[in-house]
Amino acid sequence: MSADSPATRAQERPLRGLGALLGPQGPLVAGAALASTLAAALALVPFFVVARMATSIYATPPDLDAVRALALLAAGALALRYILVAAANMLAHVAAFRILHDLRVRLAKKLGAVPLSFFSRRGAGELKKTLMDDVNQLEAFVAHHFPDAVTALVVPLATAISLLWIDWRMALASLVMAPLAVMAMAVAMREVGKAHQQWNALQSRMNRSLLEYLRGIHVIKTFGLSARRFSDLSSSIEEGLSWMEGFMRTNGRGYGAFGALIGSSLVVLVPMGGWLYTRGTLSLESLVLFLVLGPQLLMSMMRLMFAWGNADRIQAGNARIQAILAAPDLETPTSAARPSHDGVAFRGVSFRYEDGGPEVLRDVSFEAPAGKVTALVGPSGAGKTTLVRLVPRLWEATNGAVELGGVDVRALPLDQLLSHLSMVFQDVFLFHGTVRENLRLARPDATDAQVDAACRAARAYDFIQALPGKYDTLLGERGARLSGGEKQRLSIARALLKDAPVLLLDEATAFADPENEARIQEALSALCAGRTVLVVAHRLSTIATADHIVVLDGGRVNDQGTHDELLARCALYQQLWRSHTEALDWSLGDPGTPDVQKEVV
Numbered sequence: 001m002s003a004d005s006p007a008t009r010a011q012e013r014p015l016r017g018l019g020a021l022l023g024p025q026g027p028l029v030a031g032a033a034l035a036s037t038l039a040a041a042l043a044l045v046p047f048f049v050v051a052r053m054a055t056s057i058y059a060t061p062p063d064l065d066a067v068r069a070l071a072l073l074a075a076g077a078l079a080l081r082y083i084l085v086a087a088a089n090m091l092a093h094v095a096a097f098r099i100l101h102d103l104r105v106r107l108a109k110k111l112g113a114v115p116l117s118f119f120s121r122r123g124a125g126e127l128k129k130t131l132m133d134d135v136n137q138l139e140a141f142v143a144h145h146f147p148d149a150v151t152a153l154v155v156p157l158a159t160a161i162s163l164l165w166i167d168w169r170m171a172l173a174s175l176v177m178a179p180l181a182v183m184a185m186a187v188a189m190r191e192v193g194k195a196h197q198q199w200n201a202l203q204s205r206m207n208r209s210l211l212e213y214l215r216g217i218h219v220i221k222t223f224g225l226s227a228r229r230f231s232d233l234s235s236s237i238e239e240g241l242s243w244m245e246g247f248m249r250t251n252g253r254g255y256g257a258f259g260a261l262i263g264s265s266l267v268v269l270v271p272m273g274g275w276l277y278t279r280g281t282l283s284l285e286s287l288v289l290f291l292v293l294g295p296q297l298l299m300s301m302m303r304l305m306f307a308w309g310n311a312d313r314i315q316a317g318n319a320r321i322q323a324i325l326a327a328p329d330l331e332t333p334t335s336a337a338r339p340s341h342d343g344v345a346f347r348g349v350s351f352r353y354e355d356g357g358p359e360v361l362r363d364v365s366f367e368a369p370a371g372k373v374t375a376l377v378g379p380s381g382a383g384k385t386t387l388v389r390l391v392p393r394l395w396e397a398t399n400g401a402v403e404l405g406g407v408d409v410r411a412l413p414l415d416q417l418l419s420h421l422s423m424v425f426q427d428v429f430l431f432h433g434t435v436r437e438n439l440r441l442a443r444p445d446a447t448d449a450q451v452d453a454a455c456r457a458a459r460a461y462d463f464i465q466a467l468p469g470k471y472d473t474l475l476g477e478r479g480a481r482l483s484g485g486e487k488q489r490l491s492i493a494r495a496l497l498k499d500a501p502v503l504l505l506d507e508a509t510a511f512a513d514p515e516n517e518a519r520i521q522e523a524l525s526a527l528c529a530g531r532t533v534l535v536v537a538h539r540l541s542t543i544a545t546a547d548h549i550v551v552l553d554g555g556r557v558n559d560q561g562t563h564d565e566l567l568a569r570c571a572l573y574q575q576l577w578r579s580h581t582e583a584l585d586w587s588l589g590d591p592g593t594p595d596v597q598k599e600v601v
């Protein structure tokens with residue numbers, strides 16, 4: 001993080017950062033703070049009442065009318081206090097939920113607007129921690145800690161002033177432990193900021209390992225591993241425990257000393273009050289008042305300490321939230337540049353995933369003509385998938401340009417660019433929702449007839465009809481109830497429904513059964529018809545029938561042309577073709593001549 005990053009700036013100006021957070025809800029929060037301060041002040045009334053009662057009870061004769069009136073006053077003060085506490089709670093919670101709502105909407109918008117590289121730079125664990133834990137923590141801050149902090153500051157101050165006014169000697173005696181308690185607090189708080197940073201880093205790691213553990217649970221179970229043996233998760237949990245022990249060891253003494261000192265003002269107040277009373281320079285009422293209220297004065301400092309500790313933690317969380325909100329959006333022009341055709345072109349494109357990282361694509365140039373199928377082939381890791389993902393700007397070319405219809409994709413408004421593209425990738429993601437909702441993502445206004453037609457063409461209609469709720473069947477997280485082939489066909493139906501002129505296709509490398517494979521081939525044929533197709537090709541049928549083939553190797557274009565041309569002149573293509581056909585022979589158990597038709601079962 002740079003020295004001038006938003007997170008660093010927010011760390012340096014904690015109160016301004018939190019003040020900005022309250023924003024238009026400031027008056028509500030101020031109202032909550034005022035109500036809870038008044039409520040805290042009313043909680044002190046019974047102490048004054050008890051002191052005044054002592055003189056009425058010990059008067060000769062005892063003034064019982066005054067005692068009754070005082071008891072009523074105390075009861076009235078407590079009743080009013082409960083009303084104010086309820087009002088403070090309500091105001092603070094309304095403000096907190098409004099702030100949180102606003103923040104969540106802004107964060108959701110921001111995550112939709114940032115480039116994909118933003119996510120690869122931050123781990124999923126770190127993002128989850130900020131989006132969930134840090135945001136929830138802000139709710140606690142606005143709803144509870146902020147009004148508490150104001151109360152913790154105002155009430156002891158007001159109490160100290162009124163006690164000083166009643167009897168300055170006893171007031172000073174009440175405060176005599178304060179400097180020592182403050183010193184103990186300072187010792188306890190000294191390392192807290194740094195410790196919180198370590199704790200946050202540990203929590204991010206724990207989150208990341210837990211997410212990874214849950215995502216990979218099938219693999220982990222296959223290998224008979226347990227959570228304990230999933231080393232990153234177990235080591236981060238162990239580190240969390242030892243961090244907690246270390247924190248308690250180093251800070252426990254300071255907290256302990258603070259608690260002891262703050263509760264011990266009676267050690268001074270009792271002898272001093274007794275001495276002044278017997279000398280006749282302190283009234284009975286004042287003596288009782290100091291004995292009951294004196295210890296409270298320092299106790300309320302304890303709340304201040306907790307409020308301070310929380311502010312530090314919440315401030316760090318707020319800084320992380322602000323850093324996300326300050327991340328630059330994917331630049332998208334608003335001007336009305338329009339593609340003049342549906343062809344895609346790569347012009348001298350180079351790309352690296354990270355600054356200073358290896359170049360994954362180098363000076364790639366070729367054209368995928370409108371209405372034709374262009375196949376990308378090459379060894380594993382050649383950069384085929386990466387290249388396709390540059391078209392919808394999932395990643396940005398480091399050098400050179402990707403064009404759609406003669407216009408640099410960066411010069412097209414993002415919604416216009418995406419409206420030209422359909423994508424079918426190997427890793428099909430289905431959201432938690434119904435089949436219909438997942439299909440309509442592509443086109444929210446699609447009619448039922450259009451959905452039906454797309455599903456029939458994608459060979460998905462029959463299996464959807466066989467589901468218990470048909471189109472209304474809920475798909476579990478990541479579409480767990482569908483087979484890989486069914487998910488593929490659903491994503492093809494989604495692409496058909498979108499009906500965009502350019503199709504980006506990353507063919508799946510393998511399917512379990514030939515029947516599924518045949519249906520997917522039919523579905524893809526329906527999808528490809530009449531469109532510009534850029535396909536990462538793994539099947540002989542796709543490769544051999546493509547209009548244009550680009551051979552990639554080590555991020556560079558090794559050669560390009562038709563199947564026959566490449567077979568005649570390109571050594572790498574010949575080698576790839578041989579291994580494809582050998583694999584096909586092997587899988588069919590037929591050592592005869594390679595035959596493309598064999599693959600299309």
Ligand SMILES: Nc1ncnc2c1ncn2[C@@H]1O[C@H](COP(=O)(O)OP(=O)(O)OP(=O)(O)O)[C@@H](O)[C@H]1O
Pocket residue numbers: 120353360378379380381382383384385386387
């Ligand atoms: N998110 C990423 N961050 C960093 N490097 C990546 C990322 N994704 C891919 N790479 C690297 O980029 C290179 C090209 O990967 P890519 O997936 O584009 O190759 P491919 O030709 O599609 O391979 P395959 O046929 O095996 O899918 C590889 O070296 C890979 O390790």
